[in-house]
Amino acid sequence: MTQTLLVTITGPDRPGVTTALLAALAPSGFPVLDIEQVVIRGRLVLGLLLSTDGATSEARDAATRAVQSAAAELGVECDVAPGTAEVGARHAERLLVTVMGQPLCPAGLTAVAGAIAERGGNIDRIVRVAAYPVTALELEVSGADQDDLRQALATVASESGVDLSVQQPSLTRRGSRLVVMDVDSTLIQDEVIELIAAHADCQDAVADVTTRAMAGEIDFAESLRERVALLEGVPVEALDEVRKRVRLTPGARTLCRTLHQLGFRIALVSGGFHEVVDPIADELGVVNVRANRLEVVDGVLTGRTVGPVIDRAAKATALEEFADAYQIPLNRTVAIGDGANDLDMLARAGLGIAFNAKPVVRDQADTAVNVPYLDSVLFLLGIPREEIEAAEPCPVAADD
């Protein structure tokens, strides 16, 4: 254990406050073990931990008087507490808990903090990652087991309505990653097959099968065959109309632009159709697409698909193949999806995110996001809103 002095300063901030306080302590020569500073609404909170190992009590008293007199001159509160600390212990077995809400209320945060404390965890640090379009906080937690905490926080998430993620602050969070996204009801707000079905007057029948398939009640491949069969006879021009009606999910452009700026790879893996997904991918600068293909003969849909069926298993395989092609290990992959056919892909990825998902998916994924903004995924990756906004516009995608 190391002998320490903990100096805590609070008060109105202005340029030079930190400098003046540190200058007052400089003659002591005590090594700085830790320092954290934050300014909220113009008010400074500064914590400074100094090692006083081997120092005389006169030297400690002199340093204490010096910083207290500097604080008095600056008009800030100063508390100096002697004690001991285990140097380096702070970074052992840390977890990062991301908390998101719109709004994020004290009751939700109380539930989160309570669950962490009950699992023996301590919140060492809190940083705000975003204030818009959601409030997102990153909590650094020590002393808790990841699986145990994840389970406890999943209950908090469903009861309090905040989005929560528990991750290890390992190197996999840094450097290039592969982000694989589902399309229908994830990247876009629509289910494309239902938009096509409107042209065949079988919207209700198709929607019914879609709902059962996405909830995991029926096999996806079979449901695809059933639904595509209902589209027989739809003129191919209808697909142009469908493309015009597709609505991107809020935040989709920001997410793709930012990931490209970071040099990340993006892939779209869809149980929908190339005919509609490809133009969306082009618009977003995404070059990797895997989807089903509709068979067209004499200008009309035949009610069949051609080529391999992209179902639940094929989505997971696609994630692996894209990762392999880019030589990105699976623990550096992120998968985002909402339906039961995304479950294998979410499980296979390093971070699986259930995005405004069906309950069966939400319950099984690492992380569930229920705020309706796709760019909130960036906050889970630890990318602060301010840095996203400060980034240069990037009209041409960096993917190749």
Ligand SMILES: [Mg+2]
């Ligand atoms: Mg979907």
